[in-house]
Amino acid sequence: MFKGILITKGDAGYLAQLQSIDDSVLPEGDVQVQVAWSTLNYKDGLAITGKSPVVRRFPMVPGIDFAGTVTHSSHAAWKVGDKVVLNGWGVGETHCGGLAQVARVKGDWLVPLPAAFTERQAMAIGTAGYTAMLCVLALERHGIKPADGEILVTGANGGVGSVAIALLAKLGYTVVASTGRLAESDYLKTLGAAQVMDRAELSAPGKAIGKERWAGVIDTVGSHTLANACATTKYNGAVAACGLAGGMDFPATVAPFILRGVTLYGIDSVMAPLAVRLQAWERLARDLDVSKLEAMTREIRLDQAIDVAAELLQGQVRGRVVVDVA
Numbered sequence: 001m002f003k004g005i006l007i008t009k010g011d012a013g014y015l016a017q018l019q020s021i022d023d024s025v026l027p028e029g030d031v032q033v034q035v036a037w038s039t040l041n042y043k044d045g046l047a048i049t050g051k052s053p054v055v056r057r058f059p060m061v062p063g064i065d066f067a068g069t070v071t072h073s074s075h076a077a078w079k080v081g082d083k084v085v086l087n088g089w090g091v092g093e094t095h096c097g098g099l100a101q102v103a104r105v106k107g108d109w110l111v112p113l114p115a116a117f118t119e120r121q122a123m124a125i126g127t128a129g130y131t132a133m134l135c136v137l138a139l140e141r142h143g144i145k146p147a148d149g150e151i152l153v154t155g156a157n158g159g160v161g162s163v164a165i166a167l168l169a170k171l172g173y174t175v176v177a178s179t180g181r182l183a184e185s186d187y188l189k190t191l192g193a194a195q196v197m198d199r200a201e202l203s204a205p206g207k208a209i210g211k212e213r214w215a216g217v218i219d220t221v222g223s224h225t226l227a228n229a230c231a232t233t234k235y236n237g238a239v240a241a242c243g244l245a246g247g248m249d250f251p252a253t254v255a256p257f258i259l260r261g262v263t264l265y266g267i268d269s270v271m272a273p274l275a276v277r278l279q280a281w282e283r284l285a286r287d288l289d290v291s292k293l294e295a296m297t298r299e300i301r302l303d304q305a306i307d308v309a310a311e312l313l314q315g316q317v318r319g320r321v322v323v324d325v326a
């Protein structure tokens with residue numbers, strides 16, 4: 001038996017509870033991990049509250065990511081004592097996840113804990129931070145340089161947004177942070193934003209094409225925000241879309257794509273191949289300022305995770321939440 005959050009669905013409805021979990025609940029896997037730290041990402045908020053059908057098998061341990069130590073392994077790449085990190089692969093959705101003290105997973109899903117980070121730091125980055133890095137890599141691959149102009153980051157106070165700002169600023173880009181919480185402007189500037197804008201400027205239905213402003217965009221919001229961001233991206237610029245915090249829809253026209261050669265990159269962290277993950281973690285180790293990471297991170301205990309998940313979905317959480325699972 002070990003401690004963790006378990007989501008059940010039955011006569012009592014959809015229920016997430018902290019409880020003792022029997023080992024038999026865990027699915028098959030060739031590596032067992034003693035989880036030290038996990039996190040709360042937006043998707044964990046959806047899973048724990050049941051607000052969206054993220055969980056597709058019951059009972060389920062939520063938690064789309066974790067860091068910990070291998071305790072059993074029949075996988076060639078891993079031995080007892082190895083420090084590992086997991087992000088995605090349906091963990092916390094279809095396969096029991098990180099918000100419990102023990103996880104049993106496929107060894108193919110794990111990456112080594114980067115030497116630059118402690119387990120806590122790796123989870124302060126978590127899936128949100130690793131996704132922010134994937135977005136930055138997409139803009140870089142597109143060839144966008146700091147001299148090309150401003151980079152817009154939407155959902156700026158969120159986990160992806162906060163890490164994206166810190167990374168872009170360190171790399172020399174001029175970042176404009178779009179937020180619904182202007183009161184957090186000082187925090188966003190501390191992370192590296194050159195300017196902060198009210199997200200209301202982007203969230204209403206806009207024109208098919210507008211004045212060119214952004215060399216690149218990292219969008220975590222979707223819906224009209226993403227459409228307006230595309231419509232105001234400069235000629236040959238690029239938009240990396242990874243989120244739907246404002247809505248799943250995309251009420252846009254083709255105008256920015258066919259008149260300005262704008263490129264829209266879809267960013268997926270869940271099924272990203274191992275080589276992409278390793279590159280993202282390597283770049284996080286090089287390009288993320290750990291003092292900024294600490295400034296954006298709030299630490300909670302496992303018994304607080306259910307309440308904080310609801311706060312996260314209400315947009316009340318700033319930056320990243322790291323969960324002490326041990």
Ligand code: NDP
Binds near residue numbers: 247269312
């Ligand atoms: P957070 O909850 O930490 O941040 C989301 C932020 O979006 C909020 O802090 C808020 O920022 C903004 N926001 C919230 N509601 C609205 C709204 N109705 N309209 C406009 N803005 C809003 O989430 P994460 O950073 O963890 O994730 C962000 C998004 O990215 C989520 O949709 C998540 O599912 C997605 N994601 C996708 C991944 C992928 O693989 N594609 C991986 C990781 C995350 P502010 O207060 O500054 O306005």
